[in-house]
Amino acid sequence: MEMLKSNKFNIVLLALALVIPLAVYPVFLMKVLCFGLFAAAFNLMLGFVGMLSFGHAAFLAMGGYVTGYLMSNAGLTPEIGILCGTFASAVLGYLFGNLSVKREGIYFAMVTLALSQLLFFFFLQAPFTEGENGLQGIPRGHLFGLIDLNHNLSMYYFVLAVFLLGFWLIYRTIHSPFGQVLKAIRENEPRAISLGYNVRQYKLMAFVISAALSGLAGSTKALVFQLESLTDAHWHMSGEVVLMTLVGGMGTIFGPLVGAAVVVGIENFFSGGELGTYIHIIMGLIFIVCVLAFRSGIVGEFNKFVKNNF
Amino acid sequence: MDTVFGINPVALFGQLLVGLINGSFYALLSLGLAIIFGLLRIINFAQGALYMMGAFFAWLGLEYLGINYWWALLIVPPVVGLIGILIERFLIRPIAHEDHLYSLLLTFGVALVLQGVFNHLFGSSGKPYSIPESLQGVVNLGFMYLPIYRGWIIVISLLVCFGTWWAIEKTKLGAYLRAGTENARLLQAFGINVPLMVTLTFGFGVALAGLAGVLAAPIYSVSPDMGANILIVVFAIVVIGGMGSIGGAILTGIGMGVIEGLTKYFYPEASNTIIFMVMVVVLLIKPAGLFGKEA
Numbered sequence: 001m002e003m004l005k006s007n008k009f010n011i012v013l014l015a016l017a018l019v020i021p022l023a024v025y026p027v028f029l030m031k032v033l034c035f036g037l038f039a040a041a042f043n044l045m046l047g048f049v050g051m052l053s054f055g056h057a058a059f060l061a062m063g064g065y066v067t068g069y070l071m072s073n074a075g076l077t078p079e080i081g082i083l084c085g086t087f088a089s090a091v092l093g094y095l096f097g098n099l100s101v102k103r104e105g106i107y108f109a110m111v112t113l114a115l116s117q118l119l120f121f122f123f124l125q126a127p128f129t130e131g132e133n134g135l136q137g138i139p140r141g142h143l144f145g146l147i148d149l150n151h152n153l154s155m156y157y158f159v160l161a162v163f164l165l166g167f168w169l170i171y172r173t174i175h176s177p178f179g180q181v182l183k184a185i186r187e188n189e190p191r192a193i194s195l196g197y198n199v200r201q202y203k204l205m206a207f208v209i210s211a212a213l214s215g216l217a218g219s220t221k222a223l224v225f226q227l228e229s230l231t232d233a234h235w236h237m238s239g240e241v242v243l244m245t246l247v248g249g250m251g252t253i254f255g256p257l258v259g260a261a262v263v264v265g266i267e268n269f270f271s272g273g274e275l276g277t278y279i280h281i282i283m284g285l286i287f288i289v290c291v292l293a294f295r296s297g298i299v300g301e302f303n304k305f306v307k308n309n310f
Numbered sequence: 311m312d313t314v315f316g317i318n319p320v321a322l323f324g325q326l327l328v329g330l331i332n333g334s335f336y337a338l339l340s341l342g343l344a345i346i347f348g349l350l351r352i353i354n355f356a357q358g359a360l361y362m363m364g365a366f367f368a369w370l371g372l373e374y375l376g377i378n379y380w381w382a383l384l385i386v387p388p389v390v391g392l393i394g395i396l397i398e399r400f401l402i403r404p405i406a407h408e409d410h411l412y413s414l415l416l417t418f419g420v421a422l423v424l425q426g427v428f429n430h431l432f433g434s435s436g437k438p439y440s441i442p443e444s445l446q447g448v449v450n451l452g453f454m455y456l457p458i459y460r461g462w463i464i465v466i467s468l469l470v471c472f473g474t475w476w477a478i479e480k481t482k483l484g485a486y487l488r489a490g491t492e493n494a495r496l497l498q499a500f501g502i503n504v505p506l507m508v509t510l511t512f513g514f515g516v517a518l519a520g521l522a523g524v525l526a527a528p529i530y531s532v533s534p535d536m537g538a539n540i541l542i543v544v545f546a547i548v549v550i551g552g553m554g555s556i557g558g559a560i561l562t563g564i565g566m567g568v569i570e571g572l573t574k575y576f577y578p579e580a581s582n583t584i585i586f587m588v589m590v591v592v593l594l595i596k597p598a599g600l601f602g603k604e605a
Contacts, residue, residue, distance in 0.1 A: 099590060103549070106352070109411070110545040110546070110548060110549050111549055111589070114549060117543075118586035121583045122583070242415065246415065278426070279426070280422050283419075283422055284418075284419045284422030284423030284425075284426060285419070287415060292416070295408070
């Protein structure tokens with residue numbers, strides 16, 4: 001644990017993030033960063049408040065569609081486009097959160113899943129989403145009107161900056177007094193209520209922050225791939241983000257990023273070619289193995305190992 | 311076509327019938343979920359995949375083994391139930407003492423694997439399964455023509471649903487089951503083998519999904535993702551009805567099917583989403599669900 005908190009470790013990681021595009025394909029890295037942010041936002045709810053949302057694809061897609069539509073049709077600069085997408089997801093998170101925090105545990109999971117399916121059909125039928133084709137050829141634009149993002153390397157550093165900002169916000173949230181209350185709710189909800197905390201309000205707040213940052217990830221991803229499609233709104237995507245968090249380690253800071261790298265890596269390995277149909281079987285098997293034998297995830301197990309041996 | 315007050319009765323009754331049939335499937339699936347939830351406190355995410363397997367087994371039986379519809383109706387539900395029992399015994403029970411969210415994730419993983427396996431083996435396209443000869447044709451009801459097979463689905467699923475309701479509410483075995491729902495440890499102290507009861511209950515709840523699958527094979531195309539799509543709707547129905555009562559699960563299932571059918575007639579654009587919208591309204595007015603007990 002101490003090792004992950006030390007500044008040296010963070011500086012090494014940052015230096016690695018800065019030079020790694022020289023060795024690894026930047027688009028792959030950007031995909032990992034976007035999904036890492038998405039999973040970290042999801043983990044804020046599952047890992048730190050104990051709320052399992054099965055509908056987080058809705059916020060990823062909302063951000064992506066709003067940003068994609070505005071970038072294609074309103075000629076915005078990318079930072080404004082991404083802000084708009086993030087804001088739209090936050091509003092959606094407020095609406096969905098208000099409805100779903102009324103129920104707990106398994107019901108909460110079912111309500112969020114159903115709400116995201118509602119949004120899926122909306123995106124399928126709405127005139128501005130291009131239905132099954134999705135929004136194609138979304139322009140990346142010039143950052144602040146100056147820096148051309150069409151170059152993958154400049155796009156990578158932009159995505160890295162967005163990721164670090166989102167990651168920092170999550171870190172600050174978890175370590176704030178607000179975050180301590182969230183953890184108290186996770187550990188013992190009746191106790192938190194009896195201490196006078198308005199638990200529902202806290203849960204709603206966590207929901208909105210998580211939705212907004214998922215939207216940020218979706219908006220950025222839409223620019224990276226210059227594409228926004230129904231895949232992002234499908235329930236498979238909601239399941240995938242659960243898997244990333246579970247594999248990496250729920251309730252840990254770096255777990256979601258590690259999980260995203262693993263899942264995106266596996267997907268890249270299997271996508272295309274003959275192995276394509278195996279992907280869901282593999283994902284399902286990882287789910288089963290993680291739940292049965294590996295509930296702390298990669299980072300969780302690593303932390304345990306460090307704690308016991310050093 | 312004759313219309314009354316701008317309503318075309320043939321089309322309206324047609325959609326109502328489709329609604330009743332969908333409602334029958336919703337009722338069978340949510341009943342299975344409710345029974346399993348009662349004892350295990352988990353939602354079986356694999357219910358949709360097992361429904362899909364029911365339909366596939368019927369199709370496979372006919373295609374490769376020459377097992378006709380009637381035998382499939384008898385054989386497939388116990389086979390699917392047995393698979394459910396294996397899942398409960400070897401996957402769910404080891405983590406039964408953990409947070410129930412883990413069981414939910416586990417069954418989600420099982421659903422992905424099952425769906426993926428069938429997708430890999432048989433492709434994603436729909437497989438045709440013809441209606442058995444004795445159930446082909448239509449009856450003239452005076453105001454509409456009723457295809458016999460569709461009437462058969464409604465009758466058989468109502469019989470199974472209310473038979474299950476009767477068995478749980480009125481028989482001694484059902485009393486044990488309800489007692490287990492209230493307090494499993496106390497029941498075990500009275501000498502009832504609760505783990506066995508849990509396993510069999512899980513098997514029965516899953517067998518209902520298998521039965522729904524066989525019934526669905528001739529009217530929906532048999533495809534690997536048929537279960538996932540219907541399951542999310544059933545989840546919304548479970549939220550609407552609440553898990554409070556077995557009867558509630560059945561009534562909500564059928565009712566939502568009918569509402570969906572009516573929407574298809576009056577405002578088809580919303581027919582995909584109407585049940586989710588009803589869920590939103592119910593959450594606003596009565597968060598515990600129509601038949602729900604807990605706060």
